[in-house]
Amino acid sequence: xxTHAWIDFWNGDLAKAGDIVADDFTWHxxxxxxxxxxxxxxxDNLVEWVRSSHENMPGLKFTVDVGPIEQxxxxxxxxxAEAGEISFHGTDILRVEDGRIAEYWLNADGLWAAQQLxxxxxx
Numbered sequence: 260x261x262t263h264a265w266i267d268f269w270n271g272d273l274a275k276a277g278d279i280v281a282d283d284f285t286w287h288x289x290x291x292x293x294x295x296x297x298x299x300x301x302x303d304n305l306v307e308w309v310r311s312s313h314e315n316m317p318g319l320k321f322t323v324d325v326g327p328i329e330q331x332x333x334x335x336x337x338x339x340a341e342a343g344e345i346s347f348h349g350t351d352i353l354r355v356e357d358g359r360i361a362e363y364w365l366n367a368d369g370l371w372a373a374q375q376l377x378x379x380x381x382x
Contacts, residue, residue: 262327262336265353265360269321269338271313276306279359286363305363315376316342324348332356345376 261279268275280302287298299305313319318341325337334353340346349367353360374381 262323262334265336265351266321266323266338269309271309271319273306273310276302280305281356281359281361284361284363286365288365288367289369316345318342 264275264279268279282302283300284302284305285298285300286305289297299308320342321338321340323336324339326335328335332355334355336351336353337348338351339348347368349365349369352364352366354362
């Protein structure tokens with residue numbers, strides 16, 4: 260699994276999706292307001308999510324802090340993201356099948372990012 264391509268994709272190279280993300284891709288993420296994880300499907304939906312992330316946070320840039328840590332079929336990456344004055348961390352767990360990402364679990368400081376964006380109130 261080419262983790263550089265995954266980071267490039269998150270840094271806005273959306274054309275990489277076809278090469279690195281499976282057609283029947285699924286991802287799991289906890290909602291900002293709490294509650295059980297939400298499951299999403301489809302490579303095109305992921306592309307749209309990344310596109311909207313860049314629209315909402317101009318200059319968004321991801322770098323790898325730790326990893327990749329690999330134990331087939333899983334790859335784990337700890338990353339740092341920043342966009343201007345906004346910054347947050349996260350961890351991606353990727354399940355790779357036939358060389359492409361089939362499943363993705365996102366664990367991120369999403370609440371902290373939303374508070375910095377003014378979307379959610381700070382405590």
